[in-house]
Amino acid sequence: MLTIVEKGKDFWLDEEGLGTLEMILIIAVLVAVVVLFRQKIKEVISNLIDTAGEKSQEVFEE
Template sequence: MLTLVEKGKSFWRDEEGLGTLEMIMIIAVLIAVVLLFKDKIQEVVENLIDIAGEKSRKVFD
């Protein structure tokens, strides 16, 4: 029974693969943020494209 407890503690302290888990968590949070604010992000990008288009028209006119 003691070896089972020791193996459990060893498994808990093992940090191998922790980087992968952190990356998966970061990606999941980013996807959630994008899904929550999709409409606002789309609006901001469209406004930036419109502003860039207007400024480029001024340069070429």
């Protein structure tokens, strides 16, 4: 009976694979943020591309 308790404690304290779990959670949160703010992200990127195009045209026109 004592070995079962010891093995249970060892299993609970084992941190092997914890890095993988953390990475999966971080990726899941990032995916959720992208899904929630998808439209706003598209608008921001589109505005950045438009601004960059306008500025490059100004440089070439001078």
